[in-house]
Amino acid sequence: MQKTYKNPVYDYVRSPDQDSSGRTHHPVIIVGGGPCGLAAALDFALQGIPTVVLDDNNTVSVGSRAICFAKRTLEIMDRYGAAERMVDKGVTWQLGKVFFQDEQVYEFNLLPEDQHKLPAFINLQQYYFEEYLVDRIAEENSIDLRWLHKVTELETNPEGTHITVETKDGTYQLSCDFLLVADGANSKIRTQLGLESKGQVFQDRFLIADVVMKADFPTERWFWFDPPFHRNQSALLHRQADDVWRIDLQLGWDADPEEEKKEENIRPRLQAMLGEDVEFELEWASVYTFQCRKMDDYIKDRVIFMGDAAHQVSPFGARGANGGVQSVENLAWKVSAILKGEAPLALLETYNTERQHGAAENILNSTRATDFITPKNHISRVFRDETLRLAKDQPFARSLVNSGRLSLPCTYEGSPLNTADSEDFNGGVVPGAVCKDAPIKINGEDAWLMNQLGNRFVAMVDIDANGEVVPNLVTENPDLAWILLSKDANKAQTLARQLSQAAVQAISDPQGLVAQRLALRPGSAYLFRPDQVVCGRWQQPTAADIHAAHRRALGYDL
């Protein structure tokens, strides 16, 4: 069926490890080359840790699956050097329409805050997302990505893990310090270890179809509740790259997935939805039942689960791959710091606690949307329908309509890695939250704040203060990367030169947007983790405050 995209075929390559007499050891082995496994490999490469990635297949996602990639994911991809192609290829939309029964009840414009490098989200087929990651991985010598190498067995102990890998040339053995498992929702490795992912299956089925429209169709997201062409169910239409449109049709629990998947049954449904005159070609279709579930603990000895294997959500709100990639970046810097001897092993457990919180929030959002779309009982249905009817004339009711909320990163509130505010900040970014982007200038050139953060701990201080505090902060914390921020470019550059420390960068904030978004006052400082999350901030910092917060974020106070 698929015409707009041809899956790349990646060759099986025999690894020297297969010829070694013993089992070769690697610090980090990643199982699974989906969005999460691929992202993890790039994150480790940026931290200077070599990885082996094993995938049992020889291509990227077959059929589209995920299509909505949110800003946070794009920021992470930008850190990996992979966002540009995604944004160029992807589709951004701002206008949405909501229909109930025979009529449109309202339309909305997302109007994202401007002056951010990356859009609020893009619609892009999952296979492109993965293909661009694979291409980016090819540029990194430290990543050994092996297609058609399937992990079949494993043995774990508190020090490390042994695995057996199956290929067409037979099996071989490997060992590693950390095994990162991203083998998908039905993780065999999880099952082999006797672990479970628990939650609920929604008693409903959805037909997911990608079609190519022959004629123009607006770049808007249309969501129907109980439309005349599909009574008592919901329908969603939105655009992806290559003039491909994603259609989600709720089928109900009694639908027969095998029957519904047949083109002769799909066509009339889509024709009724798109209008009798609209010509389209079917690219791909599949019938799904959705689940929301997670593991109680993502870590067993030194085997760590990520992505759908660790936590799975229904697609309403697009939090599967988006949440998965956020888990990956939470984990990668921690494992790297442990391997480099910069952090205690105890830091690892905070991956579990922080991302349990993230997954719980994603599951909550996804469940709420699913419950709105499929009311559980008669009275929920009455509330749902009246909400939709009121939405036509009453703006307040529109905020209750939930056909999936935009995926936003969670805040690691109360994380033991945070240093709580000791001084008043009027807004800004709280400890545990991801930094906000803003335009800046470096050496007179336009740049973005987010691109200066990440991969290592970065401290940023607003130097538009009087006094001699700033030089001390920097010289007494030489193991941090420093950003000196000023409204005045010369001032920042002069101070950076005086400090003559390698990792000191001067940036200017000519529009004052960094100061505004981070609620900076002259002299304020922020400390950012390698995943761009704020772990401490001060109005009047001392060198010791920043040092202590850095140690704390590395897990030395656990």
Next chain:
Amino acid sequence: MHLNTEANLNDADAFYAELTDLHRDLQTADSERVNARLILLLANHIGDNRILSEAMAIAKDLDPVQN
């Protein structure tokens, strides 16, 4: 702020009459719809989830009905 459970209506009898009049000629299904709309409108006006939770807690505490 907490849910105000002291008498607060400026004309309790008139309100009560209007509420029951609203439903007088309605079938049960339509009454259900009207009630749902009313709850949504009033909830939005109140706006504070804590107050709404307090109201829901009292509302759901049903005494067994004697027939």
